[in-house]
Amino acid sequence: MARDKSSQATVNSSVMPPPYPGEYPKIVVPPPGPQAKALIERDRRVVSQNLTRDYDLAVKRASGMVVEDLDGNRFLDFAAGISTVSTGHCHPAVVKAVQEQAEELIHICYTDFHYAPYVDLCEMLAESAPMSGGKRVFLTNSGAEAVETAIKLARMRTGRQKVIAFYGAFHGRTLGTVTLTASKPVQRLHCGPLLPEVYHTHYCYCYRCPVNREPDTCDVQCMDLLTDSMFHHTIPPQEVAAVLVEPIQGEGGFIPPHPEFLPRLQKLCRDNGILLIADEVQCGMGRTGKLFASEHFGLDPDMFILAKGIASGMPISAVIARDDVMKWNDGSHGSTFGGNPLSCRAALATLELLRGGLTENAGRVGTRLIEKLRGLMDKHPLIGDVRGLGLMIGIEVVRDRSTREPATAEREQVIVKAFEKGLLTLPCGKSTIRLSPPLICTDEDADKALKILDEAFLEVRPA
Numbered sequence: 001m002a003r004d005k006s007s008q009a010t011v012n013s014s015v016m017p018p019p020y021p022g023e024y025p026k027i028v029v030p031p032p033g034p035q036a037k038a039l040i041e042r043d044r045r046v047v048s049q050n051l052t053r054d055y056d057l058a059v060k061r062a063s064g065m066v067v068e069d070l071d072g073n074r075f076l077d078f079a080a081g082i083s084t085v086s087t088g089h090c091h092p093a094v095v096k097a098v099q100e101q102a103e104e105l106i107h108i109c110y111t112d113f114h115y116a117p118y119v120d121l122c123e124m125l126a127e128s129a130p131m132s133g134g135k136r137v138f139l140t141n142s143g144a145e146a147v148e149t150a151i152k153l154a155r156m157r158t159g160r161q162k163v164i165a166f167y168g169a170f171h172g173r174t175l176g177t178v179t180l181t182a183s184k185p186v187q188r189l190h191c192g193p194l195l196p197e198v199y200h201t202h203y204c205y206c207y208r209c210p211v212n213r214e215p216d217t218c219d220v221q222c223m224d225l226l227t228d229s230m231f232h233h234t235i236p237p238q239e240v241a242a243v244l245v246e247p248i249q250g251e252g253g254f255i256p257p258h259p260e261f262l263p264r265l266q267k268l269c270r271d272n273g274i275l276l277i278a279d280e281v282q283c284g285m286g287r288t289g290k291l292f293a294s295e296h297f298g299l300d301p302d303m304f305i306l307a308k309g310i311a312s313g314m315p316i317s318a319v320i321a322r323d324d325v326m327k328w329n330d331g332s333h334g335s336t337f338g339g340n341p342l343s344c345r346a347a348l349a350t351l352e353l354l355r356g357g358l359t360e361n362a363g364r365v366g367t368r369l370i371e372k373l374r375g376l377m378d379k380h381p382l383i384g385d386v387r388g389l390g391l392m393i394g395i396e397v398v399r400d401r402s403t404r405e406p407a408t409a410e411r412e413q414v415i416v417k418a419f420e421k422g423l424l425t426l427p428c429g430k431s432t433i434r435l436s437p438p439l440i441c442t443d444e445d446a447d448k449a450l451k452i453l454d455e456a457f458l459e460v461r462p463a
């Protein structure tokens with residue numbers, strides 16, 4: 001196999017898994033094959049019918065960058081279980097940590113007792129988080145549970161009730177978090193009343209600027225919607241407990257904001273005694289080339305929320321808060337499974353790999369891939385925008401570059417064609433293709449993905 005010397009030189013080989021023993025991607029039966037179809041038939045009879053899939057993938061096993069389906073097809077994974085399998089599938093170091101822990105202690109409940117992996121992980125997270133002053137950590141099971149925890153803490157700590165979030169945001173699907181999520185109306189249809197005192201304003205989405213600025217005339221006027229409209233007319237800032245923001249919007253379309261957006265938001269919060277909560281569930285854990293996406297913007301929030309990529313696929317999430325913020329009444333919060341020993345050990349192994357070179361690899365491979373994807377724009381008028389940081393890359397698909405009309409159907413076709421050719425991707429936003437491979441992705445993997453996307457775009461014509 002031809003290997004790019006530069007990638008070999010910069011990645012510490014001890015953090016990379018052993019090479020995959022075989023060719024990939026490799027399609028042997030057009031997916032879904034007979035085994036996949038049989039499983040999906042059983043699913044249709046017994047599983048809640050509301051789950052929607054972009055294509056029919058039924059997985060048997062996975063290793064590193066490769067996912068194998070029930071019929072023996074091998075896919076190159078640029079979805080990573082929604083940005084979750086940060087160190088690749090079943091990284092030997094993560095598997096070993098979980099196996100060792102399973103033989104020693106599986107559950108005892110940290111809300112009642114103590115064990116070392118929980119403290120080890122909290123220490124490592126507190127030490128890694130780019131946040132000034134002392135830090136404390138609370139461990140939970142999912143992104144939504146961590147968001148619930150952060151909002152509950154923000155309200156209890158400030159004695160204020162109002163919370164501000166952004167259009168396009170994704171913070172979870174529980175009754176509380178779906179109120180903060182402003183992604184798709186179907187997620188909240190008929191399930192109200194929702195959490196009271198939650199307000200949304202526009203995110204800094206420069207390709208579709210909410211205040212119609214172009215880069216050369218922009219002074220982050222989208223912030224005025226918060227200061228001059230909301231705070232001026234309807235929302236007294238002294239009643240706002242927290243602003244909840246994704247430093248790079250994920251589900252909303254993989255949108256890095258203008259470099260000034262987050263620093264200004266932070267100043268606004270500080271000036272008004274509002275807690276700034278950075279939801280790094282999707283953009284955190286090394287994906288952008290820094291351990292925390294906030295580091296790209298010099299952000300120093302009052303709380304971080306982590307989940308997805310933190311433990312390479314084991315369920316765990318965390319709220320990291322400044323010492324003086326994480327002060328609430330004894331017994332006011334808890335979690336039976338939160339920070340279970342297996343997930344803690346998986347997270348510790350993951351963090352070691354991320355800090356040992358995978359974060360850096362994500363930055364380097366991602367920067368090169370973004371450049372190459374931009375190169376495809378000359379060939380494919382459907383590509384309206386390529387954006388991202390590190391291995392958090394969005395390709396926005398449009399019918400017409402001058403009107404920027406979203407090409408939702410064409411986006412779906414490209415994703416399905418890529419799947420049929422052996423590449424797993426996911427959609428996000430109205431018409432964006434999300435690329436979020438494991439952070440072990442090499443330049444060769446990136447080139448394979450690029451080639452498949454190029455072929456897929458060639459086969460899709462604007463409607």
Ligand SMILES: *Cc1c(COP(=O)(O)O)cnc(C)c1O
Pocket residue numbers: 142143144145147170171172173246250251279280281282283307308
């Ligand atoms: C996925 C996601 C969540 C919710 O996580 P779950 O584990 O699905 O509850 C919250 N915030 C962001 C930014 C996410 O991407």
